[in-house]
Amino acid sequence: MLPIxxxxxxxxxxxxxxxxxxxxxxxxxxxxxxxxxSGSIQIPPRTIHEGSSVGSVQWHPDGATFISGSGxxxxxxxxAATGNCLQTLTGHTGYVKSVxxxxxxxxxxxxxxxxxxxxxxAATGNCLQTLTAHTDNVVSVxxxxxxxxxxxxxxxSSI
Numbered sequence: 001m002l003p004i005x006x007x008x009x010x011x012x013x014x015x016x017x018x019x020x021x022x023x024x025x026x027x028x029x030x031x032x033x034x035x036x037x038s039g040s041i042q043i044p045p046r047t048i049h050e051g052s053s054v055g056s057v058q059w060h061p062d063g064a065t066f067i068s069g070s071g072x073x074x075x076x077x078x079x080a081a082t083g084n085c086l087q088t089l090t091g092h093t094g095y096v097k098s099v100x101x102x103x104x105x106x107x108x109x110x111x112x113x114x115x116x117x118x119x120x121x122a123a124t125g126n127c128l129q130t131l132t133a134h135t136d137n138v139v140s141v142x143x144x145x146x147x148x149x150x151x152x153x154x155x156x157s158s159i
Contacts (some may be wrong), residue, residue: 055097069096111141
């Protein structure tokens with residue numbers, strides 16, 4: 001653990017964050033024992049075998065769930081506390097290489113090697129819109145901080 005602590009202290013110094021030694025020790029305890037130091041959600045350490053290669057994951061803003069995009073063309077919503085798959089979103093025909101939640105957590109977006117970006121309603125899993133402007137594999141997608149815009153990257157050399 002000592003190299004990790006030294007790296008965290010170096011990062012804190014380099015970036016200029018205001019953080020105490022107690023905060024670093026609590027974070028190390030979190031990393032080593034798998035509990036949430038804020039006390040909001042108990043997340044034990046585990047490996048979830050998703051069933052296919054995983055291209056991307058992202059936490060929901062409230063931390064209760066996370067999403068994954070996979071080589072089986074699926075987007076999955078997972079319960080962070082139990083590790084159970086809550087919902088499987090279907091519709092892509094290629095590897096889902098990137099996923100992201102909207103800042104408010106109401107929507108999620110997925111980017112796939114089928115050249116498409118899909119916008120989903122997080123609560124229901126319904127596909128609200130499919131964007132097809134790219135002409136090759138879409139490899140990354142993200143929401144703007146205000147949730148009003150998307151940015152994507154593709155093997156067609158476009159953003």
